Amino acid sequence: MDPAEAEQNPEEKEYSAVCVGKEADIKKSGRMTAVVHDREVVIFYHRGEYHAMDIRCYHSGGPLHLGEIEDFDGRPCIVCPWHKFKITLATGEGLYQSVNPRDPSSKPKWCSKGIKQRIHTVTVEKGHIYVTLSKEPFKCDSDFYATGQYKVIQSSS
Numbered sequence: 001m002d003p004a005e006a007e008q009n010p011e012e013k014e015y016s017a018v019c020v021g022k023e024a025d026i027k028k029s030g031r032m033t034a035v036v037h038d039r040e041v042v043i044f045y046h047r048g049e050y051h052a053m054d055i056r057c058y059h060s061g062g063p064l065h066l067g068e069i070e071d072f073d074g075r076p077c078i079v080c081p082w083h084k085f086k087i088t089l090a091t092g093e094g095l096y097q098s099v100n101p102r103d104p105s106s107k108p109k110w111c112s113k114g115i116k117q118r119i120h121t122v123t124v125e126k127g128h129i130y131v132t133l134s135k136e137p138f139k140c141d142s143d144f145y146a147t148g149q150y151k152v153i154q155s156s157s
């Protein structure tokens, strides 16, 4: 396969787990950033769980590592600092509020736009954090900012 083509199609690459730091450090800071196989990711430690996702927001490439974590509909989300889009930490779904137009007095409901941000796998071994990039065979909106011309970190090869 053409390497450029593989870069645009993450599901077609074989990725190994990459050590991104120490468990003790992320437990103190709550988050860290890393480059995993030339892809920028952010790793969050929230309520005893680890979550990794593409660092640039699926909407317009905002820096998710600078966002706040808040609960929406009982689901922890990163709130993008640029336009306040909400992304679930566990699944990468974009959440939005919807009002029934036939009943404007009803309470707005939280709804999902589906998976928009690519989520990666975090494992812990002997006090170190490892990230394995997602190979899920679907196009994710955040891929646009993680690959090609929007990718900030250039390959060293």
Ligand code: FES
Binding pocket: 057, 058, 059, 060, 061, 062, 080, 081, 082, 083, 084, 085
């Ligand atoms: Fe994240 Fe617009 S870039 S909400």
